[in-house]
Amino acid sequence: MFNPSQQKNLWKYTLIAFAIVIVSGSLLYTNYLVKNIAKSERTRAQVWAMSMEQIVGAGDNDISYPIAVRDSVTVPAIVTNEKGEITATKGLDSGRTYIASDLVDKDAPKYDPDYFKNELEIMKAQHEPIRMVIPRAKGLGYGYSIIYYKDSFLLTQLKYFPYVQLSVIAIFLMLAYTVFSSSRRSEQNQVWVGLAKETAHQLGTPISSLMAWIELIKDKYNAEDDQLLAEMGNDVKRLEIVADRFSKIGSKPQLEPHKVFDVVSDFVDYFKVRVSNKITFSVLGNKELMAGLNIPLFDWVIENLLKNAVNAIEGPGSITVEISGSKAKKLIYIDVIDTGKGIPKSKFTTVFQPGYTTRKRGWGLGLSLTKRMVENYHDGHISVKSSEPGKGTTFRIVLKSILNDK
Ligand SMILES: Nc1ncnc2c1ncn2[C@@H]1O[C@H](COP(=O)(O)OP(=O)(O)OP(=O)(O)O)[C@@H](O)[C@H]1O
Ligand SMILES: [Mg+2]
Structure with a gap:
């Protein structure tokens, strides 16, 4: 059987594993598609090159003559002559086939050298160019054209x-x-x-x-x-207090200004006579600091922390509650310090999860309720401030202080 916090983690990991499977599957598949399409795009560029070869070869055009080939293939390409001058482009800009001059297509937009040069650089970086041999005008032998191309929009x-x-x-x-x-x-x-x-x-x-x-x-x-x-x-009075605590859950409790030291001392006095006298209790620190407290709920907080401290101590030990404040930040710190078995660092936040316990008879609810009461009902914060296995633990509650003029 899993406890709730383990179950939550199990869910999380299952979801993550599921996501990884989907993502890697789709990565592999698209990778495969990309490779195939890239291959076919190179073939298309070659086919285009060949068709141009034929067109040029058929007539007695000089190589400096622009070449216009319209096709349905969307692979963007640029043709240059041996000197590196652009003689034709296709699939760029609006997708039209442009040529170096207006001789063939009078409606073609003006050739913008910078734009095409820029595109040429991109193409050079992407793929090995295709060279093709072009026959020149009669008696002049052969010349070269070089076709550069880049990935189609689809492939990108x-x-x-x-x-x-x-x-x-x-x-x-x-x-x-x-x-x-x-x-x-x-x-x-x-x-x-x-x-x-x-x-x-x-x-x-x-x-x-x-x-x-x-x-x-x-x-x-x-x-x-x-x-x-x-x-x-x-x-019986105690029972009444317990019932009162339960009735306060769920409704916003009334907070009243109290001296934290007095409230804690009163509770510690009540509590200490009920546990082993091998454990010594003390309350130290600033006696004047005030905070908005709901006594039944705040006592419950202190009780849970003291009980845990008692459970953590085997044999003799001490539990100290130290109250201090930061005037500048208007905060009160209540440190519950024990000399018990300690909490490993990796469990500093886990201990607050409902269901987490290391005790045979524990429910693992104490600290999760404590956290709720501090955070939801007192607008404060609780955490493990420090702990060392075998030496002891300090829990810290931080509350907003109320100014005390006395
Ligand atoms: N002061 C402490 N020193 C060492 N370990 C602690 C201390 N306080 C809490 N823990 C650890 O955190 C766990 C959870 O505490 P929590 O109060 O939530 O539950 P519990 O005490 O085990 O059971 P319950 O309070 O419901 O009876 C404890 O089982 C213990 O392992
Ligand atoms: Mg407990």
Whole structure:
């Protein structure tokens, strides 16, 4: 069985593998097409050359005479004489066959030497030219014409096609993946918000009855100062807080200005008596810094971090919460520092994914809820600030500070 975060990765890799197969397949195929077309284009240029040879050979034209051949072939080509002077072009510009002078085709647009020279350079770079022998006027022997040609528009387009296709597929996959995962996320959100609210709702009645029962017992047995009843009362209050936390999920909670140090200290005092006394707790730092907090939710954040720290420590150890601030940036830093087993660097962001756990009895939910509560409800940020295997870990919460004039 895969856990959710492994499953997500599996999906990602399957999609990527799929994209690679499509792209390499199409690259191979277009490459094959390009080669074939290039071969046939050279043949066409040769055929054109041969037909011109015949035309020239048939009459007693001088080689300096321009040659005009119209054909349906779209391979752009330029013919020069031995001196390198352009005598004919085809498939360039508007696709017409141009000639060096207006003698043959009076309507032909004027020959622009710069444009054709430029094209000639491109052709020279692309393909080996084709030479052909042309008979001169009677008694003058033979001359040469040289045919340069370049890839047709079609072939050029085809060469770029796989890259266009690659980008389209990449964009499509990215879009599909985002839509897919965001719709799944919002579905999960609804489930978890619903579950939390329902739990809070259902706990409400028995909790208030329990409170009433305790008061009744105190009355009935005249046990106002009974230690056991007092402890029971504390636990019921605690249950009430838990229910209150659940009921706050999903609705924007009210944030009120509080001194972070006091809130953290209160919670640490409550928490530390409930865990092994081999672990020492301390809260240090600036006592005046204030931030907008929702106490039940913020306590939950601190509780999750402290619980994880406790779980990471085997035997004796210490957990320190240090509060500091940056006046310039108007931020508060809450560092939860433990001397536990540490987190490998590669897992610094993974630990926040739901379902990631290394504990036998863990659900891997603690940190993902913590992240939600810090980011969604307190407009803050949480991350692993540093960690060293075997030495300990520091989690850092960053909150916006509220100015405290005192
Ligand atoms: N302070 C820490 N030191 C070392 N590892 C930690 C610490 N905090 C979290 N981790 C690692 O991150 C994992 C995920 O933590 P998270 O709180 O999300 O789940 P969990 O504690 O395993 O289970 P749950 O909180 O749902 O009961 C832990 O299993 C642990 O491997
Ligand atoms: Mg946990």
